[in-house]
Amino acid sequence: MSKIISLHSFRGGTGKSNLTANLAVTAASGGRRVGIIDTDIQSPGVHVLFGLNEGTIAHSLNDYLWGRCNIEDTACDVGAGKVDLNLDGGRLFLIPSSLNAGDIARVLREGYDPGRLNDGIRQLLSRLNLDVLFIDTHPGVNEETLLSIAISDALVIILRPDQQDYQGTAVTVDLARRLEVPDLVLVVNKVLPLFETGAVRDQAEKTFGAPVAGVLPLCDEMVQLASGGIFCRHYPDHPFTKGVQQIARRLLG
Amino acid sequence: MADHNDDLNKLVGSMKALASPFRAFLQDLHARYRPLREGVVASYIPELAKADPDAFGISVVTVDGQIFEVGDFENLFTIQSISKPFVYGMALEDHGREHTLAKVGVEPTGDAFNSLIKLDERSKRPHNPMVNAGAIATADLIHGADPTARLQRVLAGFRRYAGRDIYVDMGVFLSERTTGHRNRAIAHLLLNFGMLEDRLTETLDLYFQQCSLLINSHDLAVMGATLANNGVNPLTGERAVEPRYIKDLLSVMYSCGMYDFSGEWGYQVGLPAKSGVGGGILAVVPGQLGIGVFSPPLDPRGNSVRGIAVCTELSQHFGLHVFEGGGTRPDLYQALTARPQRRGSPTVA
Numbered sequence: 001m002s003k004i005i006s007l008h009s010f011r012g013g014t015g016k017s018n019l020t021a022n023l024a025v026t027a028a029s030g031g032r033r034v035g036i037i038d039t040d041i042q043s044p045g046v047h048v049l050f051g052l053n054e055g056t057i058a059h060s061l062n063d064y065l066w067g068r069c070n071i072e073d074t075a076c077d078v079g080a081g082k083v084d085l086n087l088d089g090g091r092l093f094l095i096p097s098s099l100n101a102g103d104i105a106r107v108l109r110e111g112y113d114p115g116r117l118n119d120g121i122r123q124l125l126s127r128l129n130l131d132v133l134f135i136d137t138h139p140g141v142n143e144e145t146l147l148s149i150a151i152s153d154a155l156v157i158i159l160r161p162d163q164q165d166y167q168g169t170a171v172t173v174d175l176a177r178r179l180e181v182p183d184l185v186l187v188v189n190k191v192l193p194l195f196e197t198g199a200v201r202d203q204a205e206k207t208f209g210a211p212v213a214g215v216l217p218l219c220d221e222m223v224q225l226a227s228g229g230i231f232c233r234h235y236p237d238h239p240f241t242k243g244v245q246q247i248a249r250r251l252l253g
Numbered sequence: 254m255a256d257h258n259d260d261l262n263k264l265v266g267s268m269k270a271l272a273s274p275f276r277a278f279l280q281d282l283h284a285r286y287r288p289l290r291e292g293v294v295a296s297y298i299p300e301l302a303k304a305d306p307d308a309f310g311i312s313v314v315t316v317d318g319q320i321f322e323v324g325d326f327e328n329l330f331t332i333q334s335i336s337k338p339f340v341y342g343m344a345l346e347d348h349g350r351e352h353t354l355a356k357v358g359v360e361p362t363g364d365a366f367n368s369l370i371k372l373d374e375r376s377k378r379p380h381n382p383m384v385n386a387g388a389i390a391t392a393d394l395i396h397g398a399d400p401t402a403r404l405q406r407v408l409a410g411f412r413r414y415a416g417r418d419i420y421v422d423m424g425v426f427l428s429e430r431t432t433g434h435r436n437r438a439i440a441h442l443l444l445n446f447g448m449l450e451d452r453l454t455e456t457l458d459l460y461f462q463q464c465s466l467l468i469n470s471h472d473l474a475v476m477g478a479t480l481a482n483n484g485v486n487p488l489t490g491e492r493a494v495e496p497r498y499i500k501d502l503l504s505v506m507y508s509c510g511m512y513d514f515s516g517e518w519g520y521q522v523g524l525p526a527k528s529g530v531g532g533g534i535l536a537v538v539p540g541q542l543g544i545g546v547f548s549p550p551l552d553p554r555g556n557s558v559r560g561i562a563v564c565t566e567l568s569q570h571f572g573l574h575v576f577e578g579g580g581t582r583p584d585l586y587q588a589l590t591a592r593p594q595r596r597g598s599p600t601v602a
Contacts, residue, residue, distance in 0.1 A: 151272040
């Protein structure tokens with residue numbers, strides 16, 4: 001059974017793309033075939049964690065949405081030849097959004113058919129024979145976010161211990177319930193070490209009535225890495241890495 | 254507050270529709286029947302012969318306003334005979350059931366779409382409002398001070414059904430009027446028997462105009478969904494026809510809507526429907542949804558070949574026949590809004 005997991009946060013800067021990449025690498029290292037699709041068309045970012053840039057992306061999700069290529073043509077095999085990712089037989093594909101300013105402008109101006117995005121995601125699952133597909137969504141509420149939630153088997157909502165995040169998260173949780181997502185979990189990210197993990201977890205669960213799959217620390221190492229790689233591989237014994245593994249187990253069994 | 258919730262529910266509903274496995278089902282259906290190269294495009298007037306035989310659109314609209322569509326669902330074509338049940342509804346509203354029945358019967362004829370006139374021996378009524386004689390007699394019943402007022406009333410009616418302004422294709426109208434000798438003959442015979450008011454030319458023009466309305470498969474599905482929704486357009490919330498006449502429209506569509514294929518259609522597909530020689534077919538699943546299909550090539554009986562195939566498969570796959578299983582008819586709506594179920598893909602060890 002292939003699984004679609006969306007990662008969402010109401011506001012930007014929650015560490016959503018970083019968590020997506022780390023979860024995907026963790027999932028793939030169990031021998032799974034994993035995909036990441038960057039539906040954050042307005043502000044793509046997850047490709048950076050795998051060392052891709054405008055020059056190394058041949059086809060983007062934008063090309064597919066505009067009918068220029070098939071969805072599988074956009075998939076970058078980001079695990080291939082990457083010894084440091086240590087995927088141990090797993091495979092990892094990334095479907096990036098375009099970094100071209102003109103492409104981003106065109107999406108903003110003309111939009112696209114969200115139905116085609118849905119079709120592409122389904123084709124991706126079957127044509128790449130994926131076990132798991134992670135969807136890195138645009139922050140806030142827009143069409144591709146709602147569609148992603150509507151088709152997901154699980155939704156991970158990321159928030160920081162911050163009042164703005166708390167209020168916004170309530171909106172996303174409400175929408176996810178209306179869209180009847182089967183599995184809804186929260187991840188509290190960037191928690192200062194002086195906070196007590198258990199108390200943060202309890203407060204979030206009480207506020208939103210949804211389980212917390214992980215509480216991840218704010219750490220200097222992450223800032224130093226500056227999206228220059230996959231944190232879990234650089235710091236395999238770090239509490240953040242342990243937390244990601246715990247979330248992966250909760251989502252994938 | 255209620256309005257906000259409405260907007261939210263609409264947005265959530267549209268996303269559910271996008272995510273629904275029914276979308277993939279329609280796409281598969283469209284892909285499978287696209288290569289079907291049977292039938293010929295209607296050619297009795299040059300305007301119809303220009304239709305692209307490859308154009309093919311399927312639209313489904315539910316009574317709560319969800320829209321599923323695939324292919325050339327925006328391609329405009331002329332409504333032709335699919336206008337007949339709707340104008341019949343307008344005539345019923347103008348005159349009531351008794352007077353309308355005195356002018357047009359509800360008996361299937363088994364005649365071809367282009368058959369010559371056949372009137373009831375005793376009453377001199379056309380047999381039903383779906384054959385040309387009956388449709389001309391029905392158009393004659395539409396109230397209005399002058400031809401323009403009558404046309405405006407008909408256009409306003411179609412606007413309520415479709416939820417947008419509907420226009421007459423002038424080329425098709427003029428062409429129908431120039432070459433419509435058979436319909437003119439029918440009208441004269443009706444006039445001879447006192448079944449038409451003494452405004453034959455005007456009524457014929459109105460009839461040619463109602464047949465020349467430009468619509469697409471999306472409009473047909475919305476109009477069908479309006480009938481399925483007891484007369485209220487599910488997208489605009491506007492009432493298009495009085496609820497007490499819904500059963501009149503659906504009954505004549507069920508028994509007479511598919512020309513001389515109506516009996517077999519009722520047996521195989523089991524849905525009230527109407528076809529037109531422009532390539533459209535409209536079918537109604539009462540209480541659930543409307544279906545609109547557009548594909549110009551017609552079979553010898555004047556029904557769209559792909560349209561028949563699509564409706565037949567939809568009906569049989571989802572068990573939509575109105576007499577299915579003594580009330581155990583599965584609810585297609587449930588299938589439409591179900592969350593997607595994906596088949597397992599093998600895990601790589």
